Amino acid sequence: MSSSSAVPAAKPPIRDALVAAAFRLFLERGFEQTTVDDIVALAGVGRRSFFRYFPSKEDVVFPDHEGCLADMTAFLAASGPEHEPVRRVCDAARLVLRLYAENPAFSVQRYRLTRQVPGLRAYELSVVWRYERALAEYLRGRFAGRPDGTLRADVIAAAVVAAHNNALRSWLRSDGVGDAGAAVDHALAYVQMTYARPADAPALWSGPAGAGPGPGGDVVVLVSRRDAPLWRVVQELETVLDRP
Amino acid sequence: MSSSSAVPAAKPPIRDALVAAAFRLFLERGFEQTTVDDIVALAGVGRRSFFRYFPSKEDVVFPDHEGCLADMTAFLAASGPEHEPVRRVCDAARLVLRLYAENPAFSVQRYRLTRQVPGLRAYELSVVWRYERALAEYLRGRFAGRPDGTLRADVIAAAVVAAHNNALRSWLRSDGVGDAGAAVDHALAYVQMTYARPADAPALWSGPAGAGPGPGGDVVVLVSRRDAPLWRVVQELETVLDRP
Numbered sequence: 001m002s003s004s005s006a007v008p009a010a011k012p013p014i015r016d017a018l019v020a021a022a023f024r025l026f027l028e029r030g031f032e033q034t035t036v037d038d039i040v041a042l043a044g045v046g047r048r049s050f051f052r053y054f055p056s057k058e059d060v061v062f063p064d065h066e067g068c069l070a071d072m073t074a075f076l077a078a079s080g081p082e083h084e085p086v087r088r089v090c091d092a093a094r095l096v097l098r099l100y101a102e103n104p105a106f107s108v109q110r111y112r113l114t115r116q117v118p119g120l121r122a123y124e125l126s127v128v129w130r131y132e133r134a135l136a137e138y139l140r141g142r143f144a145g146r147p148d149g150t151l152r153a154d155v156i157a158a159a160v161v162a163a164h165n166n167a168l169r170s171w172l173r174s175d176g177v178g179d180a181g182a183a184v185d186h187a188l189a190y191v192q193m194t195y196a197r198p199a200d201a202p203a204l205w206s207g208p209a210g211a212g213p214g215p216g217g218d219v220v221v222l223v224s225r226r227d228a229p230l231w232r233v234v235q236e237l238e239t240v241l242d243r244p
Numbered sequence: 245m246s247s248s249s250a251v252p253a254a255k256p257p258i259r260d261a262l263v264a265a266a267f268r269l270f271l272e273r274g275f276e277q278t279t280v281d282d283i284v285a286l287a288g289v290g291r292r293s294f295f296r297y298f299p300s301k302e303d304v305v306f307p308d309h310e311g312c313l314a315d316m317t318a319f320l321a322a323s324g325p326e327h328e329p330v331r332r333v334c335d336a337a338r339l340v341l342r343l344y345a346e347n348p349a350f351s352v353q354r355y356r357l358t359r360q361v362p363g364l365r366a367y368e369l370s371v372v373w374r375y376e377r378a379l380a381e382y383l384r385g386r387f388a389g390r391p392d393g394t395l396r397a398d399v400i401a402a403a404v405v406a407a408h409n410n411a412l413r414s415w416l417r418s419d420g421v422g423d424a425g426a427a428v429d430h431a432l433a434y435v436q437m438t439y440a441r442p443a444d445a446p447a448l449w450s451g452p453a454g455a456g457p458g459p460g461g462d463v464v465v466l467v468s469r470r471d472a473p474l475w476r477v478v479q480e481l482e483t484v485l486d487r488p
Contacts, residue, residue, distance in 0.1 A: 123367045151431055153409040155403045162402030166395045187395050194438060 004232070012171040015053045017043040022060045023109060030119045031057075035152040061110060065127045068099045069134065086156060086196035089135045090188040093164045096131060097184045100168060104176030111172040133159045148204040156195050163187040259297045259307070261287040266304045267353060274303075275361045292354040302367040305354060309371050312343045330440040332398060333379040334432040337408040338408040340375060341428045344412060350421030353414040376405045376449065400439050407431035 021043035025034040036057055040047050054060045072092050079088050100107040114120045139153035146152070167187040171180040265287035269278040280301055284294050298304045316336050324331050344351040358364045383397035391394070411431040415424040 063280055092340055122366050122370055125373055148434060150414075151407060151410050151434060154406045155435065158402040158406030159399045162398045163395060166398040170394075190392065190395060191399065 013044070014045055018045065018050055018053060019060055019063050022057075023106070023113075026061070026113055027109065031061075031113060031120065058120060061113065061120055061124065061125060062157065064099050064138055068096055069127075072131065072134050072160055076134065079138070084196055085139055086160075086192055089139060089160050090137070090192055092135060093131075093160050093188065094181075094184065096164065097151050097168060097180060100172070101180045104180075108172055108176045111169075128161060128165070132157050135160055152195075156191070159191045159195065160188065163191045250324055258287070258289055258293055260380050261289065262294055263304055263307050264303075267350070267357075270305070270357055271353065275305075275357060275364065302364060305357065305364055306367065306371060308343055313371075313374055314340055316375065320378065323382070328440055329383055330404075330436055333383060333401065333404050334436055336379060336382070337375075337432065338425075338428065340408065341412060341424060345424045348424075352416055352420045355413075360484070372405060372409070376401050377402055384427050396439075400435070403435045403439065404432065407435045457485060 018039060022034070025038055025042060029038075030057050034046060034057075036050050039057075039060070040050050049156070050060075054063070072095050075092050075095060079085075114124050136153050136157035139156055143149035143153050164184055164187060167183040168180065171178060171183055178183045247402050262283060265280070266283045269282055269286060270293065278292065278301075280294050281478075283301075284291050295306075298307070316339050319336050319339060320332070324330075358368050364388060380397050380401035383400055384394050387393035397398070408428055411427040415422060415427055
């Protein structure tokens, strides 16, 4: 995705072994009843090895989020003025989906575990918050100097995260069956339709060479009853203008 | 607000004394360096009194959120079909603002403390999440059976919370100076403008008696170049139709 993301280094086998041992014990005995000593004993490594890879027992449940946050930050930092900002944060959110969709069985197990353990729920909320802040900071930069720039940035970042998580959680609740990517695309399209400004995406509006926007463009006439709800009028406009 | 919210019972003086003692110590020594024993010693009560009112040291920092969550739930439960749902969740969010605006000095102190202590930040995220779920559950009920009902409910709830918190935090960062209510109204108006469906708010559209919407309503004709950005067309429509 991002040109700045290097080829990922091979994951150390010790780290993988710790994650596998931890999940086996969490599912057998429960998260609270499993100690770090239990995990290292099953993985056949020393206690110090655990803390070399994971600051806490909670971190082993979400082993890839730090890497994904770093990828997202790099992806957003590599953006240029040619990227429509709302579309860009939607694409950034898809990096998180990829993390879950790569390993459906693991993602579904973790989802069930997180639902059961309040400490993991709190940990997950803090991870989600960091993703949302990364998106909001990027949008704040793009909207700098505009009226209500920080307000719009924060609201759109929250909308993107909520749409992404609505689709992701439906998929996880259905045991990872179905096309998570299509569900997330549909949810993010709702946000893009609401907030993306076509004015920021000139490529979307240029037709074949020489037939781009200009004073001679087609004219659309829309007739509406004054009492028609605005959303119906917008829906009709979108159909007429053949926009998403 | 809600007809179902009874006159609040007077707060027990012991509870208030514990909150005051805790905050004095948190600010003097830091949150981590203060024990429950320190707090009860300063408040002049026994250790068991503390845990009668607060499950943990974190809870004493947010003494009123449980009550506010209960008020919000009651307010939403008292809604009828006559309430436009997006406006209703905006009004529900204003209950949280009231909590902060009632006591600006305390709110600003707590904001500073929360920024410094990761455990309190995590606690605050879980509180915000519960407010957001309360709003989303209400909207899911109102949107039941509509296409993308849960998606829209989750996105709008997140947008309302983000807008509210954008304005609230600006106010807290400015040391509680200025009109928090006006700032939150402005932020929530942005969300209402985006999502509220006039179709759900018939009162908004009826003119003088006998002149309400009907087949004989006015006709608006809008002419647009095909290459005009959609947001500009919508902006123009809003002006023509005299809608917010």
